[in-house]
Amino acid sequence: MAFVLLVGLGVAAAFLFAASGVYNVAASRGHWWIVDQFLRFGMENSVKARAPETSPNLDDADLIRLGAAHFHGGCAFCHGAPGSRPSPVVQHMLPSPPDLAERVDRWTDGELFWLVKHGLKYAGMPAWPAQDRDDEIWSVVAFLRQLPDLDARHYEELALAEVQVDGGGGRELATAESDPDGVGACARCHGDAGRGPQTKLVPRLQGQSRDWLARSLRDYAEGARHSGIMQPLAAALKPEAIEKLATYYAGLPPLAPDDDPRRGSVEEGQKLATSGDPGAEIPACISCHGSDGSPDYPRLAGQPARYLSAQLAAWRNGKGGTSPTHAIMAPIAARLTDQQIADVSAFFASQRVVGHPGLAP
Amino acid sequence: MTSTAERETAELPNPLPRPRDELRRLQAVWAIPEGWRILSAVNNSVIGYFYIGAAFLFFVLAGVLALLMRVQLAVPGNLFLDQESYNQIFTMHGTVMMFLFAVPAVEAMGVLLLPQMLGARDLPFPRLGAFAFWAYLVGGLVFFSTLFFDMAPSGGWFMYPPLTGSRFSPGTGADFWLLGIGFIEISAIAGAIEIIVGVLRTRAPGMSLDKMPIFAWTMLIFAVMIVFAFPAVILATMMLELERAFDWPFFIPDRGGDALLWQHLFWFFGHPEVYIIFLPAAGMVSMIVPTMAATPLVGYRLIVVALIATGFFSFGLWVHHMFTTGIPAMSLGFFSAASMAVSVPSGIQVFSWIATMAAGRLRITAASLFVLGFLFIFTLGGLTGVMVAMVPFDWQAHDTYFVVAHFHYVLVGGMVFPLFAAFYYWAPAFSRRALSERLGKIAFVLMFVGFNIAFFPMHIAGLIGMPRRVYTYPAGLGWETPNLASTIGAFMIAAGVLVFLLDLIRHLRPTVGASAGNVWNAGTLEWLENDVHAARSVPFVESRDPLWEDARLSADVHKGRYYLPGTVTGRRETIVTSAILAEPQYVVRLTGPGWAHLLAAIFTAAFFLLLTVKLVTAAIICGAVAIACVVAWAWDTDSPSAGDVDIGGGIRLPTYAVGAASHSWWAMIILMAVAGALYLSYVFSYLYLWTVRPQDWPPIAPLASHAGWIASAALLCISAAALWASGRSIRAAVPRLWLTVGLTVVGLLTLLLGLGADVASHWLAGLRPQHSGYAALVFTAGFLQAEIVAAVCIMGIFACVRILVGLTDGRRSVVFDNMVLLWGYGLGQGALGLLLTHGFPRLGM
Amino acid sequence: MRSVGTLGIGLWLAGPIIWATHFIIVYASESVACTRLDADSHSLIAGIATIIALASIAFIAVRSRAGRFRDTAFLRTTALTMNLLAFLAVTWAGIAAVLLPSCTGVG
Amino acid sequence: MNQSVLEPNGAEAERIADLALMLFGGAAIIFFGVMALAAASVWGGVSVRRAIASERMIVAAGIAFPVITLTALLFYSLWLMRANIQGNATPPAGRIEVAAEQWWWRITYVEPDGRRISEANELRLPVGREVELVLTSPDVIHSLWIPAIGGKLDMIPGRTNRMRVSIDGPGIYRGQCAEYCGGPHALMAFDVIALEATEFDAWVRGDVAGGSTETVRGRGIFEESGCGSCHAVRGANASGLVGPDLSRVGGRRTIAAGTLPTSRENLTRFIVDGQSIKPGNLMPPFGLFAAEDVDAISAYLMSLQ
Structure with a gap:
């Protein structure tokens, strides 16, 4: 009885405190020191309690590059990056986003992962838009691990690759005809004419069908296909821009295979890709993804093995998406074993594209 | 011919008047904890009530599922339920009805009725009974609630x-079934052990087997059948869970398993299960019919x-369930x-x-x-059967x-109708008011007509x-x-059950004293005036219907003129009698209320359920806590002898017994029978696979070296020697308890090493349980042996600690004796395992 | 009623126990014979097992009228009736063994 | 079309139907006898009740009578089983392999010369010719049941069961999977079409009708969209073994294993959204295609007879 009374009193007191308006919520005022310490203490312990204990190999160049490219477009505005300070606007947030180069060493890999994935309440840190794409989140963590040691030049190399970012003249800057940071540039990850992607974790778009490229971008934009990296970028594109991009990449000649898959057997992959595995209810991949398949489907020849594996795994493991292509592929991917994914990825990575108009005879 | 007055003084064991505070002391000892502390109660009357209530709750829940199915099937092409929901619902309906309603309901009736019917004060292991109940309730509720989270199994109750x-049922639904039901089966076995010992060893003096009420006969056979039938399905669930969790391919034909092995094990349990449910219900009928016809049962012997x-x-x-398997x-x-024949x-x-x-x-x-x-x-x-x-x-x-x-027709007719008859029949014995005859008849008409409309068209x-x-x-x-008719009938049954519930609400007033009394003028002992301590004194039984034979019996018992009218040791106690003739042997002191068994049940349930959702660390912690609770509860169960006591009529009984006279020894023997049945099911599985999968048998698979089994056998021999020596040393004229402890530790270690040598020899030969059905079965022998060894080790440590603190010695040795029994069993099982997994493949067949 | 001891209980249940043993033998021997031996050997095993089982039940039934259970009507009549039921059950299993060929599917 | 035990059209089903009727008759007599006895025991006169109330009555009615009737019944049922077994002594005149998969039927007609003709979800049988059905399953346990022709037999992974069927007259019957096999177990039926033997032979050996000019477009879309990676169509670029053979799908009475009547509309519905018609089946929903493309595929499939 006494206990109930005590709890009741506590609740009443808290209610009165809030109702009186005594507490100042102004961001301009900051927290009392003790409140700040208490919130920080609570936040750190909450993260520690929930973070996963294991992580993939984070010294992976492909992973770091992908993370860097995303960081540049997605994170630097608030957190700053080597060579550029965060926006003065975000510096007046409460709490203000920290400079990550100083802070990342305080956290374990798993804790960083958790923070990137789930964000922080009341701190302006958003959650990852695609909660079923852990593979992407790890790339950001991999990059963050490199961040403390990066200077501006190395950062640009990693994040912008070889994409020339020329601000142009004053007119271009004044009329916003150029984007000085090249934030939205597809080529930073996917490459362009004659130059493949910087990381084996993204697809080679060169020479894919226009239909498929445009559909993929629309699916990302609508959230029907899940990716924390692609969704925000695609959502910012106008329909005409999507058409133009699709036309551009569809017209580029496909690249020659240059992947050297470390896992998986090309021979086994070939068997699976050409004949399927009827006992495991797996159809032959090339019926749809071969050179004479419907333009609604992607051509897989020459794609990096790691990208293919990651996509198949995402389809298999995640709730995935809601797009019609997802509806077709997800149930098939769900029947593949890890080994089969590795094999079939290795096979396609080793294949040369045939029959594309953009290819020289 | 003796006059009444003479009889008053001469023939009955205890004279009047009784000492003034005898009754008060008796009531104080047996008092049921008040308020919310009633959860710690162990009295069979309280636990029995809870038990029946829980079983009835699951009956209603599973009945609601049946109604959902009937709505779905009322018309063709109905969209009321989708396919996955329907599959989950029919799976849960069958599972809940069989495992969470039918078996527990009859077990509950046994817990509630048996002590009173047999003239005992309580069942012999009150906390074990309470543990079984709580484990069942907690496990059952969690299992049922999987339905609300779309995590329920959908593979059928079979x-x-x-x-x-795991290939065709990914997700945790099947795991919930396997671990949840496996666990509830263990609870049923705990109850069965309690019932067997209760029926055989705590009957009123004079109630020889041929005077025992038929209901007690049926509960005895029910419990014995559980002991032999349930281990088969426990083994099956264990194997399927090992297959799902660790990829041991018992049932995967492509990898040397066999799909029908499951069916053999499941139905070896499943068919007796039908009779396990039916026999006690028939026993209830055999009690009700004579009372309602006011005449002794005709054909008692034929019924036995x-x-x-x-x-x-x-x-x-x-x-019989596999006639179409080819x-x-x-x-x-x-x-x-x-x-x-059946x-x-x-x-x-x-x-x-x-x-x-x-x-x-x-x-x-x-x-x-x-x-x-019915x-x-x-x-x-029966005819369609x-x-x-x-x-x-x-x-x-x-x-x-x-x-x-x-x-x-067989199960609802054979079990549910008798159960409702039993509710109406026995309610006056456990409630201050009888149930309403008028509502009862309405409920009957609705249920009977509804049943036939529902099920005949099927x-x-x-x-x-x-x-x-x-x-x-x-x-x-x-x-x-026919489907529409079935649906209409199903709702009529539901209406009948609702009327019954209404009757319960209006008239059932649970009580352990001051019940409505013997309103039917029945002849058996549960109709004696009861209180928290059951009857006031324990009568001497000379016929099958003692209340009919001796009109004064009820009054004399109540005055305390028969045996044990008070408490002789100041504790809860009941008379242990011999199994066949029910001759008084000793007075056993029973445990009272406590929390350890309740916590043990909750944490055991948590262990299994957390395992299901793969929270292994949390599960292990809960398992350890559960074991600690069991140890805590067992710590004060082995009371020292309080010398001989007088129960009246010049009979002096000891208060402590060892060996075959001890009721605890009987429980251990039954537990060994359970373990033995489990192992025989395993031996069957092994030999079965040998007959159906000759292509997978050694020498194709790697065979362990001779060194392995020789080492293992040698270690078992050392363990056996230590067993023998430790038993001798504790009973020596000059006991040296340190020697006993040392020998026990050596013996247990060698038992453990014997198991290790066996498993290691297969492993070193390159065999892995994932290789084939054969390999999985070889390692299953080790798995089963490990369970026994673990149990023996826990009991052994427990016994050693008690020896060291002076609570166990050569005379007060029940704890030690029980450990020795299971140890001996473990040695035998280990030797059989060696013969089977090392010897049999070498026969060259 | 009088106490009969463990052996007495065993004898009392002899009929059903023999039925169970016979059942295991004829069923298991068919499984083994059909996969590891040959069909003819099973017919022989089943036939011999049935004859032995029936003879043992009959022998025990006759003995129980005069032996251990003589003094106790309950044990005597119940043992006799159980023997009768077991005899019938073994006979029925024997009929199946005689009428049906071993190791043959029915499809 | 029937799926009834009580309207047999095959030797085994007829024997069982006779047995069933005999059992029902006998059970009815015994049931009313017992109920009459029970009624007499409750409401009968004193002399009647006295006659009932004895152990002798229990022995007579509870032991002697059942033993006699059950012995007779056992002989009869064993004799029926013998009849079945002896019928199997002669080699069958034809062989059809039936593999049950989640949740459809893969049917292969094996010609005497060893040629194998793949079909699905519709079993055609020759009248008057004893055929052996070879029953297997690659995934879970199913059971083949055609009540009008005979009892059911399970299809168990890792095992092969054989069932002889002989059918008395032409007609159409329905069969269904009888062992719960998960998911849409309820939607795993098939039609049995009994044809005169000559008609049957002509059908088995007959050619697959090629598509007409109208259906060329449909065939093109069918092939480039990867349908052939799961489905086979003889003569087309489609040889998949994952799903049902579609070589003569237009000629079948139903699609999706007895779930829908065969029609262009239903084929379209199934291609676009088969998961809501038969949840859990392996075919992904092809919502990707334009409506006219799917319609063209359906038209092509309808032309395959």
């Missing part, structure tokens, strides 16, 4: 692999024979023959009841109506609604082609009318 293997014969024959029927004709013939005992019972009704004059009460309804429905179900035992007929009827109709639906377990059906095959 869970046939490969459908329930029928019960025993059913207990045996029902184990020869399991392939096994050889002659096997089908054997099982068909056994199916015929119908004879049921016939004997039916005609005995009819003869009894004819011998007296049946009063038409609500209880009698439910009994008559006779009608059960007879019809003979039909499906005819192999060619079964080829058509199997897995159709004909079978659904058949077993609902015979027809099955014969015109409707298979079982379909969530929808097309129009135009003639199935519409």
Whole structure:
């Protein structure tokens, strides 16, 4: 009885405190020191309690590059990056986003992962838009691990690759005809004419069908296909821009295979890709993804093995998406074993594209 | 001829007047904890009430699921339930009805009725009984609630692999079934041990087996059948869970397993299960009919024979469920023959009841109506049972609604109707008011008519082609009318149950004293005036219907003129009698209320359920806490002898017993029978796979070296020697307890090492459980042995600690003796395992 | 009623126990014979097992009228009836063994 | 079309139907006898009740009577099983392999010369010719049941069961999977079409009708969209073994294993959204295609007879 009374009193007191308006919520005022310490203490312990204990190999160049490219477009505005300070606007947030180069060493890999994935309440840190794409989140963590040691030049190399970012003249800057940071540039990850992607974790778009490229971008934009990296970028594109991009990449000649898959057997992959595995209810991949398949489907020849594996795994493991292509592929991917994914990825990575108009005879 | 006055003074064991505070002290000792502390109670009257309430709750829940199914099937192509929901619901309906309602309900009736009926104060292991109940309740509720989270199993209550293997049933639904049900089976076994020892060892003096009420006979056979039937399904669930969790391919044909192995194990349990449910219900009928007809049961001896014969024959029927699997004709013939044989005992019972009704004059009460309804429905179900035992007929009827109709006639007719009869019949003994005859009759009419409208048309639906377990059906095959009728009937049954619930709310006033009393003028001891301590004194029994034979018995018992009218040791106690003749042997002190068993139940449930959702660390912690709770509860169960005590009539009984006289020794023997049955099921599985998968047998698989089994056998021999020596040293004229402890530790270590050597030898030979069904079974031997060794080690440490603190010695040795029994068993099982996994493959067959 | 001891209980249940043993032998021997030996050997095993089982039940039934259970009507009549039921059950299983060929599917 | 045990049209089904009727008759007599006895025991006169109330009555009615009837029944049912077994002594005149998969039927007609003709979800049988059905399953346990022709037999992974069927006259019957096999177990039926033997032979050996000019477009879309990676169509670029053979799908009475009547509309519905018609089946929903493309595929499939 006494206990109930005590709890009741506590609740009443808290209610009165809030109702009186005594507490100042102004961001301009900051927290009392003790409140700040208490919130920080609570936040750190909450993260520690929930973070996963294991992580993939984070010294992976492909992973770091992908993370860097995303960081540049997605994170630097608030957190700053080597060579550029965060926006003065975000510096007046409460709490203000920290400079990550100083802070990342305080956290374990798993804790960083958790923070990137789930964000922080009341701190302006958003959650990852695609909660079923852990593979992407790890790339950001991999990059963050490199961040403390990066200077501006190395950062640009990693994040912008070889994409020339020329601000142009004053007119271009004044009329916003150029984007000085090249934030939205597809080529930073996917490459362009004659130059493949910087990381084996993204697809080679060169020479894919226009239909498929445009559909993929629309699916990302609508959230029907899940990716924390692609969704925000695609959502910012106008329909005409999507058409133009699709036309551009569809017209580029496909690249020659240059992947050297470390896992998986090309021979086994070939068997699976050409004949399927009827006992495991797996159809032959090339019926749809071969050179004479419907333009609604992607051509897989020459794609990096790691990208293919990651996509198949995402389809298999995640709730995935809601797009019609997802509806077709997800149930098939769900029947593949890890080994089969590795094999079939290795096979396609080793294949040369045939029959594309953009290819020289 | 003696006069009444002489009899008052001379013949009865205890003279009047009784000492003034005797009754008060007795009541204080047996007092039920008040308020919310009632959760710590262990009195059979309290636990029995809870138990029946919980079982009835699951009956209602599973009944609601049945109604959902009937709504879905009311019309063809219905969209009320989707396919996955329907599949989960029919799986849960069957599972809950069989495992969470039927078996617990009859076990509950046993817990509630047996001590009073047998003239005992309580069951012999009150905390074990309470543990079994709480484990069942917690586990059952969590299991049922999986339905609300879309995590319920959907593989059917029979869970046939490969459908329930990880390939075709990913997700945790099947794991919930396997771990949850496996756990509830363990609870049922704990209850069965309690019931066997209770029936055999705590009967009132003079109540020899031939004077025992039929209900007690049925509960005895029920419990013995559980001991032999449940281990088969426990092994099966264990193997399927090992397959799902660790990829041991017992049931995967491509990898040397066999899909039918599951069916053999499951139905070796599943068919006796039907009789496990039916026999106690028939026992209730055998109690109700004589009372309502006011005449002793006609054919008592024939009924006992029928019960025993059913207990045996029902184990020869399991392939009866596998007539369409394509096994050889002659096997089908054997099982068909056994199916015929089992119908004879049921016939004997039916005609005995009819003869009894004819011998007296049946009063038409609500209880009698439910009994008559039972006779009608059960007879019809029995006749369709003979039909499906005819192999060619079964080829058509199997897995159709004909079978659904058949077993609902047998189970609802054979178990639910008697249970309702029992509710109306026994309510006055446990409630301040009887239930309403008027509402009871209304409930009966609704349930009886509703039942036949619901289930008779299913015979027809099955014969015109409707298979079982379909969530929808097309129009135009003639199935519409019977299905609609079934749905209407199902709701009539539900209405009947609602009327019954209304009756409960209006009239049931649970009590352990001051009950409505012997309103039916029945003849058996549960109708004596009862209180928290059961009857005031324990009568001497000279006939099957003692209250009819001796009109003064009730009053004399209540005055305390029979045995043990108070408490002689200041603790809860009951008289332990010999198994056959019920001669008083000693007075056992029983445990009272406590929390350890309740916590043990909760944490055991948590262990299994957390394991299901793969929270292994949390599960292990809960498992350790559960073991700690069991140890805590066991710590004060082995009270030292309080010397000989006087129970009246010049009988002085000891208060401590060791060896075969000890009731605890009996419990241990039964537990060993359970373990033995589990191991025999394993041996069957091993040999079965040998017959059906000759292509996977060694020498194809790597065979362990000779060194392995020789080392293991040598270690077992050392352990056996230590066992013998430690037993001798504790009873030596000059006991050296340190020596006993040392020998025990050495013995346990060598037992453990023996197991390790065996498993290691297979492992070093390159065999892995994932290789094949054969390999998985080889390692299963080690797995089963590890369970026994773990139990022996825990008991051994427990015994050693007690020896060291002076609580256990050569005279006060029950704890040590029990450990020795299981240790001996473990040695035997280990040796058999060596013969099987090392010797058998070398026979070159 | 009088106490009969463990052996007495065993004898009392002899009929059903013999039935169970016979059942295991004929069923298991068919499984083994059909996969590891040959069909003819099973017919022989089943036939011999049935004859032995029936003879033992009959022998025990006759003995129980005069032996251990002589003084106790309950044990005597119940043992006799159980023997009768077991005899019938073994006979029925025997009929199946005689009428049906071993190791043959029925499809 | 029927799926009834009580309207047999095959030797085994007829024997079982006779047995069933006999059992029903006998059971009815016994049931009413027992109920009459029970009624007499409750409401009968004193002399009647006295006659009933004895152990002798229990022995007579509860032991002697059942033993006699059950012995007779056992002989009868064993004799029926013998009849079945002896019928199997002669080699069958034809062989059809039936593999049950979640949740459809893969049917292969094996010609005497060893040629194998793949079909699905519709079993055609020759009248008057004894055929052996070879029953297997690659995934979970199923059970083949055609009530009008005979009893059911399970299809168990890792095992092969054989069932002889002989059918008396032409007609159309329905069969269904009788063992719960998960998911849409309820939607796993098939039609059995009994044809005169000559008609049957002509059908088995007959050619697959090629597509007409109207259906060329449909065939093109069918092939480039990857349909052939799961489905086989003889003569087309489609040889998949994952799903049902579609070589003569237009000639079948139903699609999706007895779930829908065969029609262009239903084929379209199934291609676009088969998961809501038969949840859990392996075919992904092809919502990707334009409506006219799917319609063209359906038209092509309808032309395959």
